[in-house]
Amino acid sequence: MSVRVQAGDFDPAEVLAGFGTGAGAVVTFTGQVRDLDGGGLLRMEIEHYPAMTEPAIAAMVAEARRRWSLSDVLVIHRFGALVPGERIMMVATAARHRAGAFAAAEFLMDYLKSRAPFWKKEITEAGATWVEGKDADEVALGRWG
Amino acid sequence: MSVRVQAGDFDPAEVLAGFGTGAGAVVTFTGQVRDLDGGGLLRMEIEHYPAMTEPAIAAMVAEARRRWSLSDVLVIHRFGALVPGERIMMVATAARHRAGAFAAAEFLMDYLKSRAPFWKKEITEAGATWVEGKDADEVALGRWG
Amino acid sequence: MIDILYFAWMRERIGLPKEQVETGAATVADLIDELIAREERYAVAFADLRAIRVAVDQVLVGFDAPIAKAREVAFFPPMTGG
């Protein structure tokens, strides 16, 4: 199990070296900074709550391990200023079969979206806007009971 | 869109270079040869139906693109003799949001499992056994209507 | 003339990966009946149709599919990809 919260970029190949050895199924999710619909995103600034971030994510990972039999889990999340196209975060899960690996990765993403202490701000020429939590994200959480 | 059916191994970092540029969400699934529960798997031999394999997978990818808005899709599947730990196949999907990327990757996996013309044979000291299709795989297909 | 292909344990039971046959069969089911009538190994291989899948010209079909214009019929067990 590995949780990393960092400002710098990461190399997926490097952080996944040796990940999921012996497992039948490995799922990864990578989140990337997407430009606004009409373009014009200069950068995204991600703020977090340092004392809480890693423990909160570790608790989510522990819950995922209780629900599914996982041989490996990795969560990396960046903070600071990122430009469009940059990687924001990655979740990786390894299990014997695909169902557990997929379910655990989706579970972790749903929790990271609205329960990990990160806040995103979008900076354009026109100014700065805090990204609002989506109702859809709360609905997504609901499916895990 | 890219579908590759090949005997040789592939480097995930290499095949994913430039994949999902501009997308918010990238999901990958990697299938690996897993040893038998009690150990002893010498190798897995994967047979396929060359004239049908790529068209069948391409049709699955086209159907996934009809159902979800995907900016990129990649399917790689190997055939031939593989030893435990080796990569068998990979599916990658890229979309604006995570829901579409996850759903499309799971859809493609479910179809590849029981509708792409591959057959696996497990070779041990004791002999060779054809892997049987699982009822659970047919059930998984059912959820896509 | 039609090409018949066999994969996985169908190939092993029939003893060859491919053969050409002269047939007037209208459907896959008719073709199977003709094959079963030919030799014991076909009867054995086609004993349980629930365990067999068929593709006509590389497309999965049911046993009632027509083959009058087909060039290639393939028989195999349920697929195990992924």
Added chain:
Amino acid sequence: MIDILYFAWMRERIGLPKEQVETGAATVADLIDELIAREERYAVAFADLRAIRVAVDQVLVGFDAPIAKAREVAFFPPMTGG
């Protein structure tokens, strides 16, 4: 003495990321009432509690959570990770 932390637009509206306060508040809700009574900017920042989340000692809690033994209370808008 208790540390109060603010993140995202809560931090911007309050005008600081952290402060120490002397309080006898029993719950988070009581603490918020005390803050609102202090200055207009607190009243503005805490105007709509539905848009605010709170963590006591780095654990998400409800507004009725006790803080008698807490060392750190953090206020912030709904999280947007991932």
